[in-house]
Amino acid sequence: MSETNFNIKIIYDQMNDGKVIFTYKGDISSDLITDALNIVEEKLRNEKSKNKIKRRIYYVLVECLQNLYHHKDKPPDLINLGNNFAMFVLSKGNDSSYKISTGNFITKDKIQILKDRIDQINSLSAKELKALYKLVLNNQEFSEKGGGGLGMIDIVKRTKNKLSYKFHNFGNNDYFYMLNIKVD
């Protein structure tokens, strides 16, 4: 299948691998985030992992959902999806690790900045991440959407795992951005 007709359903199916704890695709709203976090918290109670891991999963999910809420772009006109469409999956691997995957549309102009930022964060040692975290925390700037630019730094700092990502082209200017985070 070519990149241009890559299908949302196939991406979603790929994301839903392992033992799925929670999965969603559709419009993202503040209320949806509240409800999803409630359900995930309830489901995590039944998991046998340490509280420390459960807290980390919840934390990463909070950041990921905020990122989706603030930074998703609308789907291409040809695709019949809501303007606030995004997807996310929390699943458990064969080992004791968990995976959080998110997907949202993004316009081409933002890709390079995003790639550079993730690659930079992935390249840093724990000590460097902590220093960067404090530097960004302590600068007064907020982006126009209220994000502090800290989310991904803090996710990697806490999970100590690198972020993996992919961009699928959906025509000229539209891409689908997939982010995977392992929590173990």
Place this chain on the structure above:
Amino acid sequence: MEKISITGSPKTPFVNFNANEGLVEIKGRSIPENSIEFYKPLVDWLDLYIKSPKKMTNVNIQLEYFNTSSSKCILDVFKRLETIYKARNEVIINWFYEEDDEDMLEAGEDYESIINIPFKMVELEE
């Protein structure tokens, strides 16, 4: 000064700011989509309180979760407290965390290293 008293919600913390008692408390979860909107009145209140603070201000921060956009706002709160501290007033900051929550302990240590007021780290039993 008017007190600030806010009940906690699934995404926003319980807040108790009381100038007469010199008490600043934030407890619970702070994960709103728009943190600035929530914290602005709190920071404004502190900007007034700075002008005539109590000799001793007790600060209790007991957060279960906070998102990174809240983390900047919480730093704004601490910066106001730092101003009070630098004006030779006593500021006692109690940073509460659950016993195995090393991430929350580390978050407190990060703040402590930025604002230069000693924190009292208080471990809570689960």
